[in-house]
Amino acid sequence: MQNILVIGFDTRNIVCSAGRAGYTVCSIDAFRDLDLQECAYASALLECRTSGELRQLDPEWIIAKMKEFGLDFDAIVPGSGMEMLDPYSFPCPVLASSPEAVKKASNKLHLAKRLEALGIPHPRCYSPDELDTIEYPVIIKPATGGGGIFNRAAKNRQELLAALEELSGLDQGFTENEIVIQQFLEGTPASVSLLSTKNEALAVAVNEQLIGIPWLSRLPFAYCGNITPFRTEYAKEMEKLAEKLVLELGLIGSNGVDFLVTEQGPVALEVNPRFQGSLDTVEKAMGINLFEAHAGCFRGELPEKPDAKMFAARGVLYSDRELFIDRELMEVILREKIADIPPQDTVIEPDWPLTSLFASASTRDEAIKSLERGAERIKTFIADRITGEIESLSPAREA
Template identity: 45%
Template sequence: MKNILVIGFSTRNIVCSGSRAGYNMYSIDAFCDYDLQQCAKGFAKLDIGESFDASRISLADVSDLIESFDVKFDAIIPGSGFEMIGLERLPFWILGNDPRIMAEVSDKHLFSIFLKKRGIAHPETVLLDEIGALEFPLMVKPACSGGGIFNMKVNNSHDLIVLYSRLKEAGLPPGKSKIIAQEFVDGIPASVSVLSTRDRAVAIVVNEQLIGTSWLTEMPFAYCGNITPFETPYASEMKQIAENLILELGLVGSNGVDFIITEKGPIVIEVNARFQGSLDSVEMATGLNLLESHLKAFEGIIDISAEIPGVKGNGNANKYAGRCILYSDRKMVMTEAVRDMLLERNVCDVPVAGQFIGPNEPVISVLNSGNDRDEVIRGMKDSVTFIRESLNLLNPE
């Protein structure tokens, strides 16, 4: 295998992982970040307008972009949001999960029914028009959306009125218009990274999730990155749950399971049946190449062992590593001079010069590693302070 194409809204982490493994990586991407361009042999930009809804993108348009490379691709990897646009109808080896499985896993309402039938701890979940069956406080979110930017906590009936008004004003795209309500679960967000074949699943490591982190975003439930590994007495239990879920669902390759760790133990939130945002921190902490491991899993091979020693027994981690995502607080347009200043730090997902960035949109990601969690956080905070000062040189759009 030589030439691999990744298709998604943001594919930098997958493309750069594949480049490090020695593959010729190509990308169809909505941003075409500076560092993606450095890793990719070729790239094409998706025209998504103001929408992050893949259902609005036709397979014919994607096919035209694929043909524009004039490259014989050995495989195509669907990124987040593109798992169910019909890529399996194209004459390529698609290194992604079965769209029929994805339809159930990606829909948080259907997935809640799946978990309930199996007695797996999960927040009570209903469709929005059945919200009266639950007690406040509640978490309201699109059934088929990631990133947490549309998630809202509802504490009382007045908040519910405000919520309906906001949903009406938001004009959510069709792919995010199905809304669910869940009982609000308080705890620590975490995830388990898993590699799997049809008949074997190995949980690599438990990750801490940074959600609504105040020094990165104003949005209370926005996904802001990961720290790997996460030390918890529930690590073994979470890894076992994740392995069993992935196997029962029939998922292959690199997949993840999100949890909330409560006072009573871990509760499953959702399954990410694709490469996860934790890819960078997992690779940095473990030394694995997840793109290479993903490819081998589709060939029926998992070449790591669950018994590999890790940090304090947390599985397969040799050091601590983190990636955090800084969100914008205003409209701005990236300049070449500021971009070059940002590149002085250990960053990724770097906007190209001329890139428009709206309020509450991701600006850039920061990477760091260290001997413990505190060292990783200190380094990332130091870089974020430098980046904020650099961004102040940008004129508002």
């Protein structure tokens, strides 16, 4: 196996991991970041912005793009948004869990029932026909994906109905069957990154998740990155629960389970049946190539459990306004230790990711402080520029 196609909403981390492992990689995604283009043999733009558009993507269009790349592909690897890619529609294998397994794992109402049967603590989930039985507060989420951008909290029925109406306006794919209403709990967000074959599962790392971090995003539930490893007394318990769960769900390859560490212990939130946003920090902290390990899972192979060598942190910096990436802003961004580098002369929409900052250190606090300093430098440059533009448009003061 040598030639790989990676397709998804955002594929940079998968493409670069595969490139480091020695594969020839082509990509179809919605960003075509500069560092993705550097890692990939070739890339194409996925002109989809909503979950509905991704689900309606014609396999024939994908096959046509594959032909344009001029390679004989040995495998396709789906990323975010393309988890349920039909393996029977393509001329080469799809290295992912079966669409049936992915659908069950991604459906939060179905997952809640499985968690209940397995005795794994989890928040209560409500279906749209249970509005009269809801105990508030709740959080409203897309049934699959989203990165937290579309998550909304509600303290009462009025706020819930307003949130449902807002989400249906943002994405027509957010129908009643594509929205989950979940009990809102307090705690520290975490995740377990796993590898699994048909018969075995291995928890590779426990990660602290950065959710709604004010100095990275103004969205209260946006995925803002993570820190690997997460040092907590509940790490071993989360690993065991996650391994049990992915085997129960029949998932293969690289998958993740999200938890909330509450005062009473870990609570399972959801399953990500695909490569996760923590890929970069897991690889850096644990000294493992996750793409190579993912491919090995489909041969029935699991690596040895790695040990953490350092703390690795990723911070996803969001733009709080429409932002044009000109040469000066690009130079400021490139001074930092970053990934997900937007191409010059493109426009970043409000509340969309601008870039990802990275740090590694011997302690968690050092890594976080490094992220904060980098984010502050970029944000200060943008704020100073906006202030200068406003002042230049103001009437000259009278002498």
